[in-house]
Amino acid sequence: MKLANPRSISPTLLVLLLSLLMGLQPIATDLYLPSLPELTRSLGGSMAQAQLTLTSLLLGFGLSQLVWGPLSDRFGRRLVLISGMGLFTLASIGAALAGSMQGLVGWRGLQGLAMGASMMGARAVIRDLYQPAEGARVMSKALGGLGLIACFSGPLGGWLAQHLGWRAALGGVALFGAVVLAMLLWRQPETLQQPDRDALKPTRLLGNWGLILRHPTFWCQAMISAFSFGGLFTFLSLATFVFSSDLGLSQSAFGLVMLSMSLLYIAGTFVCRRLLTRFGLRRTIAIAGGLSLTGGLGLALATWLELASAWATALPFGLYIMAHGIHQPCAQTGSIAPFPQAAGTASAWGGCLAMVMAFGNGQTLGWLISHDWVTPRLALGWGVLFWAALVALNAWTAVQRHGEVRTPLKRLG
Template identity: 55%
Template sequence: MPASSSPVTAAPPAHAMQPGLVVLILSLLLGIQPVTTDLYLPALPALTDGFKAPMAQAQLTLSALLLAFGVSQLLWGPLSDRFGRRPILLLGLAAYTLAAAGSALAASMELLIAWRTVQGAAMGAAVMGARAVVRDLYAPETGARVMSKGLSGLGLMACISPPLGGLVSDLLGWRAALLLLALFGATALTVVALRFQETVQRRNPDALRPGTLVRTWAGIVRHPTFLAYTLLATASYSVLFTFLAASSFIFIKVLGMGKTAYGFAMFSSAFAYLAGTFLCRRLLPRFGVRRSVAIAGAISLTGGSLIGGFALAGWHSVATILVPFWLVMLAHGVHQPCSQSGAVGPFPQAAGAASALNGFSMMLAAFGVGGWLGTRFDGTVFPLTNGIWFFSVLIAAVAWTLVQKFGEPGHAQR
């Protein structure tokens, strides 16, 4: 790649941090995403009613955040290849904390959307940085196992966030739930400032030059391994986002669930995801990345088809959606570490740019799903169930075809 032929600047050794510290930092950086989305979801209907805003506008507090999250990574990635991971992480986490406080104090839905957009852009530095750090420190298959440990931390935070958000929203109001995000951001910022050591051993001073950037991006998006794993990551995240964006309205307003109960329903799905990350670490040594992904694809398809089939049969309840969705989330815990590590694996000298493009693809799809859902709510469960079913079929198709053909994670571009 062009990045590998450029002059470089030395950085501190990449092995200075202990493995346990690396996993803790990865958990905080990756966990910032579910904390930002899941913790406020139980408060979303109350927030919408409080501002007397239409549902489509309320969806922008989530979809605009995720679009900014995806687009910002296209800048954060090359910046981190040029200047290193540490300064970008510190800048992003500081901006995130400030934007989270602004969201909690917003006086209108328009201001809330604006602050959430800034928050999403800042969040991009943290998540992109985490993926790039894994590639800095580990070879692809080992990176998938380490990523699964970091995503176990993410899963734990995803378990805690919805019930905590529901409880705080019920007791103290939706603003208090959003204020908790500022506290999380300040905590992550403190840990990174005090304990994180630079992982980029060779910085690329040409990473931000337009010609180099275009050539780097072109090389990445043409690579079949990147495309296979990015499509898998995008389909897998889309099924999760469909649930995140629609379930609070479907469960609370259509099926009559309470906010605190909804928080615990979200806890159960996050726990299934957490179990999936442990399953991933059991599958990888025995079957390798591609066969593990194929097994998880079958689980995704089973769960999604049960949800869609129950809805078509007229069985509309929380249980007929949530219980099969646990299977989808179990598989999600395998797909995400394998796809995120696999997509970045071929690009050791441009891990930031590859991570950014992978993240951008997921968030662009999420923005499209959010926009579609915002216009499809009709007082039934079908926008949720049909969306999950569609993406579960897509996951299986990618896992059984493109990943099997092109998904050799150890193939690095020279």
């Protein structure tokens, strides 16, 4: 296998590949969100079933990483990434051709299972090649690329839904998957220098799990990532219904709202790199925690005052999404930093916890908005504040005590 290190692989190419892999998540969500009301009507589904098309994706995404992670530690990153991307492309074609809501939910779940390989693999590749501090900077660049992809996803999804229909939007997801698969086959090197031949043995697997799940650095950093994503997922779940159904925005205008959120996320990744250089990992997360809480409070206040304006909703959440762009590079690299010999497994657990939490959040949101006394706007405002408060509390307490690894830790296995 062709091996890579920071000197033998072009940094630009590496960031491009990582951005494409991480970009699967906004492509699989943002591209189809503007068409969600239309496809729900077309397939005769309910609002709860529409919610399930997103939560099934995220549940599969989260749980599958526990399988993909050890597989990548055993067989390498390249094989797992290519296998996952091939399956993702096939599942995306199935989703575009689905004839019922039940079928669409099933295909979306399979998409999520396959997508787990991409995010897990991208984080593991960074840990293979870089030490934690530099890895956070590389991650911020890759997540900036993710934000750029998300910039086009919302408006393009809105245009496709308005002019070609919801199947075209889901077909765009399949096309993106095929392009990423071709790029992996063409240029992705193997970055794992020493595969763990015992990684799939029950004793080694359970031992690695135990060491990871007992480590305080893993928990405080993984929870920052998971809590911050919880607020983003609340927005993704409810934004279509708030901006289009409640506030009356067209599909194209909603796409522009999503574009603005993506631009602010990209800005957050740039701010992240500046803060890391000046303040270090823990203080950067603490500053971002304050931004998260301010955004959450602003959105809850707009909800409480019943401000029926797209600006009143978008501006405070824009602050939250900018903080999200700071949290994710720091937390995703920080959570796997202590485990260089099991980066795939550690990455898998971090991703799994975030997605399982998001699935529970989605089920709760679906139940809440099925009742007349909870509007989507109410659920959005108070839901984002809930996650913002958890982010800030963790950022200001646990991360400050356990959030940075200064010396190499015990070798796994």
